[in-house]
Amino acid sequence: MEHIEVFRRLGVALAIGLLVGVERGWQERDIRAGGRAAGIRTFGLTGFLGGIAGTLQAMTGPFLPATIAVLLGAIYIAGKWQETKENEDYSITSVVAALVVFGLGFLAAVGDIVTAAAGGVATTVILAARHSLHGFLRGLTWVELRSALVLLAMTVIALPLLPNRALDPWGALNPYSLWLLTITIAALSFAGYAAIRLMGPGRGVLLAGAAGGLVSSTALTLSFARYSAQAPEGARHLAAGAGIAGALSFARVLVIASALSFTLLAPLAAALVPAIIGFLAAALFSVWRSETATKAPEIDLKNPFELTTVISFALLLGLISLVSKIAIEYVGPSALFVVAAISGLVDVDAITLSTARLAGSTIDVIGAADVILIAVAVNAVTKVVLAFTAGRREYAMALGLASVVAVALGAIGYFAARSFLPA
Known part of the structure; x- marks a missing residue:
């Protein structure tokens, strides 16, 4: 290995340790100097030592790096033991973090340097999220935990057992695909649900609108509407939050449809990107015109991982997929416009998923975009x-x-760009 490459890899190993060390030092900044087992310098040197051990492995074999790792772990454990006696702090997070830093430094020296750097960033993010994660766990109910565990079991254990073929004559009901799409949508919604839970009762209306738009903009709009009756002075501010939720719901449709059929990206972006900008601009205008700000109300959102919610969506997705296929078979692609209008009254995700799967095969791309946009508008x-x-x-x-x-x-935007879009 050339000297420049060795220096580069050792530099990344050192940077990983310093990055984690900054977070650890900040978390323990109130402890007196010398009163903690490791700080920014120690973590930086730990990452650097991992890089050195990885570099030496080519010359000495694996025995020396393994010995260094064992001795390093013993030193950290001894230091943590002394710290525990003084501060009565029984957390071993710093010890584990130090071993992870050593391992990532080793990886930076002998393996993929980008993966090692990404691992350092991920480690720092996890460590820095301590209070948020603990707060989330404290607010997590048994019903939510049970729902997530049941769905994980059904996905990891049951999904491979589901038949990966259509069970109906029209090729619409593939149990494996339907369940996989359902879980994917539930996971996307859960990201917004978890964000709302993490923000807690002090969240702002605009932040709540952004997070709620990932879960259910309809439920958020209704919750804000009911609260506006109790806090009329903040009605415009609440409308701004609902507008941001609408913008995020449009962005969600664009991402979901494009992920299933990349050819839909251009026609949907031509319509949805200007619409998103319009929603955001109107939201800012409502904030400017609002007489006073208001806090975010409790939003009536169901846990996206609740079993009944997931199964209900799976059934809705299967129904719309089946109806869409039958309508195309016996009436023609134009029948999807009616299906989209009816589906949009209840849910946008199901018609988006079912139509995106048909784009470019059963119906042309522009027709699929029209169907999805009708559902979005309704x-x-x-x-x-x-x-x-x-x-x-x-x-x-x-x-x-x-x-x-x-x-x-x-x-x-859509009609202006339509003549330039491929069919």
């Missing part, structure tokens, strides 16, 4: 109707205006 109108039904007039008017701007910009 869903946006449905949320405005819910806002007028359950919320203050100011809230509903502000959200309605934002929706009109978003849909109008999306239509202009």
Whole structure:
């Protein structure tokens, strides 16, 4: 190995240790100097030592690096034992982190340097998220934990056992594909659900809107509408949060559809990107016009990993997939527009998934984009109707205006770009 390459790898090993050391030092910054087992210098040198051990392995074989690792672990354990006697702190996180840093430094020297660097960043993120993760665990209910464990078991154990072939004459009901798509959507929704739980009761309306848009913008819009009746002075602020949720729901549709059929990216982006910009601009305008800010209410969101929720979505996805296939078979692709309009009243994800799977084969790409955008537009109108039904007039008017701007910009962008889009 050339000298330049050795220096580069040792530099990455040192950087990994310093990165983790900064986080560890910050977490233990109130402890007196010399009162902790390891700080930024020790972690930096640990990563560097891992790099040296990896470099020496080519000359000495694996025995010396293994011996260094054992001695290093013993030193850290001894230091932590002394720290425990003084501070009564029984956490072994720093010891484990030190061994991980040594291992990543070793990897940087002998393996993929990019993987080692990514591992250092991931380790630091996990360590820095201590308070958030502990808070999330404290707020986690047994029902939520049980639901996640049951779904993991059903996915890891049951998914490989499901038949990976269509069970109906139209080729719509493939149990393996349907369940895989269902779990993927549930995981995406759970990211927003977990964000709301992590933010806690002090979250802002705009942040809650962004996180809620990943779970269910419809449920968030309804929750904000009901709260606007109790806090009329913050109605416009709440409408801004609902607008951001709408923008995130549009972005969610774009990501899901493009992931299943990349050819849908261009036509959907032509409509949804301007619509997202319109929603965000209208949300900022509502914040500017709002007389006062308000806190985020409790949002009536179901755990996306709750078994009944997942099974209900799987059944809805299967039903829409089957109806879409039958409609195309006996009526033609134009029947999907009706299916999309009806589906958009309830859910956008199911029609997006089922249509994206048909794009480029059963129906052309532009037709598939039209179907998805019809469902998106109907869903946006449905949320405005819910806002007028359950919320203050100011809230509903502000959200309605934002929706009109978003849909109008999306239509202009789509029809302006349509002549340049491939069929």
